[in-house]
Amino acid sequence: xxxxxxxxxxxxxxxxxxxxxxxxxxxxxxxxxxxxxxxxxxxxxxxxxxxxxxxxxxxxxxxxxxxxxxxxxxxxxxxxxxxxxxxxxxxxxxxxxxxxxxxxxxxxxxxxxxxxxxxxxxxxxxxxxxxxxxxxxxxxxxxxxxxxxxxxxxxxxxxxxxxxxxxxxxxxxxxxxxxxxxxxxxxxxxxxxxxxxxxxxxxxxxxxxxxxxxxxxxxxxxxxxxxxxxxxxxxxxxxxxxxxxxxxxxxxxxxxxxxxxxxxxxxxxxxxxxxxxxxxxxxxxxxxxxxxxxxxxxxxxxxxxxxxxxxxxxxxxxxxxxxxxxxxxxxxxxxxxxxxxxxxxxxxxxxxxxxxxxxx
Numbered sequence: 001x002x003x004x005x006x007x008x009x010x011x012x013x014x015x016x017x018x019x020x021x022x023x024x025x026x027x028x029x030x031x032x033x034x035x036x037x038x039x040x041x042x043x044x045x046x047x048x049x050x051x052x053x054x055x056x057x058x059x060x061x062x063x064x065x066x067x068x069x070x071x072x073x074x075x076x077x078x079x080x081x082x083x084x085x086x087x088x089x090x091x092x093x094x095x096x097x098x099x100x101x102x103x104x105x106x107x108x109x110x111x112x113x114x115x116x117x118x119x120x121x122x123x124x125x126x127x128x129x130x131x132x133x134x135x136x137x138x139x140x141x142x143x144x145x146x147x148x149x150x151x152x153x154x155x156x157x158x159x160x161x162x163x164x165x166x167x168x169x170x171x172x173x174x175x176x177x178x179x180x181x182x183x184x185x186x187x188x189x190x191x192x193x194x195x196x197x198x199x200x201x202x203x204x205x206x207x208x209x210x211x212x213x214x215x216x217x218x219x220x221x222x223x224x225x226x227x228x229x230x231x232x233x234x235x236x237x238x239x240x241x242x243x244x245x246x247x248x249x250x251x252x253x254x255x256x257x258x259x260x261x262x263x264x265x266x267x268x269x270x271x272x273x274x275x276x277x278x279x280x281x282x283x284x285x286x287x288x289x290x291x292x293x294x295x296x297x298x299x300x301x302x303x304x305x306x307x308x309x310x311x312x313x314x315x316x317x318x319x320x321x322x323x324x325x326x327x328x329x330x331x332x333x334x335x336x337x338x339x340x341x342x343x344x345x346x347x348x349x350x351x352x353x354x355x356x357x358x359x360x
Contacts, residue, residue: 049090057090058261063111064096065246068290070303071138071217072115076290077283078272087268089261095291099246100124107131107251113265118244118332119171122342125351132255132353134266135322136247136329137273138217138310140237143172143179143245146220147204147211149230156183156239165195165203165212172213174339175241182240201226215245217310221302222295244332245310248322255353262356266322270358273321277308322358 049057064072075093078084084091094111096102099120106114107129114131124131145164147153153162156179166173177187192213195203200212201223214220216233224231236242248269255262276283284300294300312318315325329348336342348354 051085051090055085055088057085057088058264059090059092060084060113060261060265061092061094061111062113062115063094063102063105064115065099065102065117066097066218067095067293068093068287069218069295070221070284070287070300070305071246071307072290073280073283073287073300073304074269074273074276075115076286077276077279078268080286081272081275083272083275084268087264087271089265089268091268093290103129103131103249106249109251109253112250112254112261114249115246116249117171117246119174119336119341121247121249121351122333122336125346126342126344130252131249132252133324133351133357134248134250134262134353135270135324135357136244137269137322138245138247138307139313139316139324139328140310141235141241141243141245142215142217142306142310143175143236143241143243144214144216144220145179145211145234146214146216146223146231147233148227149232151210151232153211153232153234156180156185156234159211159234160185160189162210163191163193163208165200165209166192167197167200167213168194170197171336171341172215174341175236175243175335176213178335178339179236179239179241217303217306221299221306224302225296225299241335242313242331243335244328250353250356255356259356262353266356266358270320270322273311276304277311277321280304280308320358320360323360324352324354324357326352326354 047059049059051057079091099116102114102116103120103124105111107124118136121131121133153159166176173192180187180190193209200214201219203209204212204223205227216235220231220233248266250262284297284304287294287300311321313328315328316323326348329352333342333345337345
């Protein structure tokens with residue numbers, strides 16, 4: 001019997017099945033996984049499937065940074081519209097529970113690809129996790145201070161004397177001092193109350209804190225929906241501090257074993273984002289049933305609408321989603337070195353697989 005061939009012409013091998021692991025959303029304590037333990041278990045799951053048209057597809061897992069929310073609409077839309085199939089991919093989307101664990105799982109080969117925050121990628125590489133970016137898609141950070149509109153906060157100076165909910169060790173709390181410095185404030189001017197990630201919204205709604213550190217494309221719309229009150233933002237990017245956020249990642253072992261698959265996946269993800277940007281309503285609708293914890297459609301729509309404002313920097317404006325500029329990468333590395341999250345900055349190529357990434 002002649003063995004089936006993958007879309008790239010290679011005889012398929014069997015992959016280790018993907019497993020979910022619990023996690024938090026902080027970057028503290030990021031350490032490399034024991035790769036031997038993670039990959040020693042052989043799997044019976046075939047590496048290929050057959051599409052409706054009889055085409056052989058590579059079976060691929062993508063682990064998100066968190067449970068599905070509006071930002072993830074392009075993946076579900078691309079799957080629904082068979083964009084991934086066009087590139088020879090049968091995509092399986094899995095919920096994550098934090099970028100840190102997604103980075104670890106991707107580096108260990110527990111998932112073929114991941115969707116993770118760039119700070120977690122930088123910290124992971126520094127800790128020895130063999131993972132690389134195939135392109136950052138959210139190139140303007142959604143990091144922000146979030147609060148109810150009736151708080152009277154209009155500019156960073158108004159934060160003086162306020163209490164803000166943050167999570168010790170995560171990217172938001174680690175970069176907040178740089179945000180304050182860029183706006184003429186000191187760390188002592190604002191009290192950061194250590195709060196579990198899941199409890200930050202409740203802290204603001206209950207009045208225990210005046211604001212929270214969160215992502216404009218995530219917590220803000222949820223808080224507004226829960227409290228039925230307008231939420232306002234001080235975005236880091238609009239007040240002197242920008243850096244890369246979420247993007248597509250791959251383990252180095254997977255990249256070396258099948259660079260063609262990596263290239264096809266990067267193209268498929270970029271095309272899915274392009275299609276979703278042109279049809280935001282249908283893209284959000286494609287998420288129906290994605291998770292039992294899925295936010296209401298109104299919240300998903302607001303999240304995705306905000307996400308679409310984050311896709312480019314001045315250097316990549318007008319280019320396809322996921323196309324990166326090396327100078328933007330360097331600025332991001334510099335921000336996190338200054339914040340103490342990167343002790344020894346490496347060359348951009350140690351973090352970004354530009355030869356397999358989105359072009360254009």
